[in-house]
Amino acid sequence: MVKTVDAPEGIEGQGFFATSLDKVIGIARSNSIWPLPFATSCCGIEFMATMGANYDLARFGSERLAFTPRQTDLLMVMGTISKKMAPVLKQVYDQMAEPKWVLSVGACACSGGIFDTYSVLQGIDKVIPVDVYVPGCPPRPEQIIEGLMKIQELAKNESLRRRDSDEYKKMLESYNIQSAEQ
Amino acid sequence: MDNQLLLTHITSIMGAEPQAEIDNYGMLNVAVSADALIGLVEGLKSQQGFIYLTDICGAHYPERVGGEFEVVYHLHNLVANQRVRIKVALSESALTVPTLTGLYAGANWMERETFDFYGIQFDGHPDLRRILNMDDMDYHPLRKQYALEDETRTDKNDTFFGR
Numbered sequence: 001m002v003k004t005v006d007a008p009e010g011i012e013g014q015g016f017f018a019t020s021l022d023k024v025i026g027i028a029r030s031n032s033i034w035p036l037p038f039a040t041s042c043c044g045i046e047f048m049a050t051m052g053a054n055y056d057l058a059r060f061g062s063e064r065l066a067f068t069p070r071q072t073d074l075l076m077v078m079g080t081i082s083k084k085m086a087p088v089l090k091q092v093y094d095q096m097a098e099p100k101w102v103l104s105v106g107a108c109a110c111s112g113g114i115f116d117t118y119s120v121l122q123g124i125d126k127v128i129p130v131d132v133y134v135p136g137c138p139p140r141p142e143q144i145i146e147g148l149m150k151i152q153e154l155a156k157n158e159s160l161r162r163r164d165s166d167e168y169k170k171m172l173e174s175y176n177i178q179s180a181e182q
Numbered sequence: 183m184d185n186q187l188l189l190t191h192i193t194s195i196m197g198a199e200p201q202a203e204i205d206n207y208g209m210l211n212v213a214v215s216a217d218a219l220i221g222l223v224e225g226l227k228s229q230q231g232f233i234y235l236t237d238i239c240g241a242h243y244p245e246r247v248g249g250e251f252e253v254v255y256h257l258h259n260l261v262a263n264q265r266v267r268i269k270v271a272l273s274e275s276a277l278t279v280p281t282l283t284g285l286y287a288g289a290n291w292m293e294r295e296t297f298d299f300y301g302i303q304f305d306g307h308p309d310l311r312r313i314l315n316m317d318d319m320d321y322h323p324l325r326k327q328y329a330l331e332d333e334t335r336t337d338k339n340d341t342f343f344g345r
Contacts, residue, residue: 082316083315083316083319084314084315084316086316111335111336111337112332112335112337116331116332116335116338117330117331117332118323118328118329118330118331118332119314119315119323120332122332122334122335122336123336123337126334
């Protein structure tokens with residue numbers, strides 16, 4: 001059985017359907033999220049299972065993985081990020097086009113995990129903003145899917161003007177990231 | 183070649199009997215000064231067939247006054263399957279040993295690693311800069327005076343269970 005996305009609220013009549021642009025774009029975005037897997041360690045193995053036939057992330061419209069940041073919407077950080085890797089991660093985030101989301105998968109990406117040591121970044125939110133955290137060491141594929149579904153909810157309900165807001169720009173500035181010129 | 187025979191070879195290379203002991207795993211440990219290092223390793227390589235440099239590493243003994251740091255070399259004679267460990271003790275005020283890159287090209291990265299983690303200078307090294315840690319790190323993390331834990335950790339700030 002093919003399950004399609006439910007239509008948003010709107011006014012329906014014979015031969016027409018009217019709703020707000022926000023909702024239509026939200027639906028389109030949330031069901032065609034292209035992830036960029038930034039897999040550095042064991043959480044990446046769980047991600048491979050998530051992409052495989054058993055768990056099948058493609059069901060959520062995330063069929064198309066890309067390793068080029070300019071074509072992707074979702075940065076999935078899976079694994080330990082060392083301090084030497086941090087500038088690379090930040091550059092990848094910088095190169096992604098708005099709107100973009102970040103999913104932090106696993107204890108290491110969220111907080112440094114067991115690696116409370118001089119060489120490891122203590123959570124990727126020290127260098128880039130994170131939308132959804134998935135705990136676990138490593139998390140099961142079900143948890144990663146749950147995280148992606150949370151991202152879908154965010155994408156679906158996000159106001160089209162959110163990324164122009166002062167609040168959002170301030171948040172980027174606090175990470176020392178230049179917001180894209182409109 | 184056994185350890186006793188090797189020790190006589192080392193004595194003849196150095197011209198004097200070095201401070202030596204055999205560890206619990208049957209490996210000969212030789213302690214030499216930084217000045218005598220190159221002569222000994224060159225002799226072992228050219229005369230005794232120790233053509234393979236297995237490892238270079240550092241160590242820090244803060245309580246050992248006058249020899250706080252140590253550089254440890256492992257050499258291997260592949261034909262006779264004989265290994266030897268050479269230790270060079272250094273005081274904190276003179277942290278310099280001559281480089282082995284002229285004898286073994288593989289010493290390059292190992293010496294960079296030892297420099298990275300202990301701050302030991304390798305005199306004559308072609309490119310002595312950090313190799314594993316990030317470039318803007320301003321200390322040598324495996325010295326004992328630095329904490330292993332990261333100061334930016336925030337989720338362990340708990341009175342009873344964290345630090």
